Amino acid sequence: MEFSSKLLENAVSEMSQLPGIGKRTALRLVLHMLRQPKEQTNTLSQALVQMRTNIKFCKSCNNISDVDICEICANPNRDKSIICVVEDVRDVMAIENTSFFKGHYHVLGGKISPIDGIGPHDLNINSLVEKVKSGDVSEIIFALSSTMEGDTTNFYIFKQIQDYNITTSTIARGISIGDELEYTDEVTLGRSIVNRVPFESSLKL
Amino acid sequence: MEFSSKLLENAVSEMSQLPGIGKRTALRLVLHMLRQPKEQTNTLSQALVQMRTNIKFCKSCNNISDVDICEICANPNRDKSIICVVEDVRDVMAIENTSFFKGHYHVLGGKISPIDGIGPHDLNINSLVEKVKSGDVSEIIFALSSTMEGDTTNFYIFKQIQDYNITTSTIARGISIGDELEYTDEVTLGRSIVNRVPFESSLKL
Missing domain, CATH: 1.10.8.420 (RecR Domain 1)
Structure with a gap:
């Protein structure tokens, strides 16, 4: 040009x-x-x-913030013993939009991806492990995207915290609300059958 | 959000x-x-x-430039009696890339489009008419896009300059090089038959 x-x-x-x-x-x-x-x-x-x-990053959860401790971490009405681990601030915004989660977040700042030169030490994993060690945490929810990199990152963190007596969970994978069954890929469909939930519990939402 | x-x-x-x-x-x-x-x-x-x-706009052709008179207008090897009328600087760049045109340009800065509130006086049409009046111009080539707005603009300018003794032309419309005939719209195909050119002249390019 x-x-x-x-x-x-x-x-x-x-x-x-x-x-x-x-x-x-x-x-x-x-x-x-x-x-x-x-x-x-x-x-x-x-x-x-x-x-x-x-711009600042929250000293507790690493979310983007204008102050040292972000609004979510500073909110006394939120349960700090449940931590949802996400990749970046967009995921926090997406989950906040649902208004289904009232715990704290932990923003990793990416996923482990050797091909892009991103190792565990480039992410905010240590501060998460420190939080778990401190004993204030009862559950860690993994909410990374369901890719090779996301699964690797989940597993790496799991290995670091499995000796501490806490619950670990991962967000449910399944068929999106409104999706047609016939167009769903077989991995998702298969998992949604294996991880089926009691019908009554689906009525509560 | x-x-x-x-x-x-x-x-x-x-x-x-x-x-x-x-x-x-x-x-x-x-x-x-x-x-x-x-x-x-x-x-x-x-x-x-x-x-x-x-950023400056060339005082002669209204092309974007860092100096008062752009490189094209200042180049003594280019024919200033042939003026190619285009919509914006991207069209100048596109035509320059072909290296088939060695005249001057005139950048209108848009097309007449009442729906967007753009009338003839919002475009650099007057300065083009002045150039024609000065008598230095022998041919005006219309190279606007082939839309309702482009055609309107062409016609408006044509009306302003038709009384001066100059040639006016418009760039050829036809089937793109490499395109399949069967996928061409009928208006383009029809025009390409009406405006057919002698076979020998197509061999020269």
Whole structure:
């Protein structure tokens, strides 16, 4: 791509560093900014820089927060003895949206993935093990995505905490509400039969 | 979407102002920035602000440029009597990539589109008419996209310049190189038959 302006080329090249944004999309976005008032680009840039510079991670659960201890961890009405282990802040937001969970979270910041060079020490696993050692925890719920990396990470953490007397569970895998049985993959369908639940308990939700 | 941080929410909301970027994509992009070094976000923001603040539009053709007269208009080897009328800078880049055109451009900055509130006076049409009036132009090539808005814009400009003694042409519409005939829409196929070209001339390219 030949640009008629160095400034334009720079902006496009920086935008296209973002995941899923190629050169063409970046150019489209940058040209859109040129059609909007200058203030809009300034506001966007300031929002990004301020976010990147000032954002904090909760000292307890590692969730993104503006303060040292996030709202969830600071809430006295939530049960801190149940910890839901998730990959990143989007999972916290997704589970919070359901309003079915009233415990604490622990955000790992990723999954063990040797192919991407992410080992256990790049994740917030130690602080989770420390929490378990402290004796305040009664249950750990694994809520990582059901992939090779997710399963590896679950198993690694399980090995670290299995000697402490706590319950470990993993979120249920099964057929999504509203899905047709015939289109479900066989692994999911098979597991949903093996892990069937008493009919009465399904009526409660 | 409930955010655990105001800074994060701000950044996501600003990013999602961009066309084609929804809240979820914006969140994904912003979380990616958080995993990268701070400098990267700073560089991106600076590139955007500098581009938006300092970019110029060529005083002759309205193409994006870092100087008052763009490289194409300033190039003495290009024929300034032939002007190719395009919608925006992406079209200039696309035509330049073919290296088939050695004239000048005129960037309108959009198409006449009443539904989006864009009238003739929002586009750089007057300066094109002035160029034609000055008598230096021998041919105008319309290279707008083949839509209702593109056709309207072509026709509006044609009406303004038809009394001056210049050639007007429009880029050829037809079947793309490599396309199968049977999958081509009937309007394109019909036009490609009506506007057939002598076989010998197709051999020259």
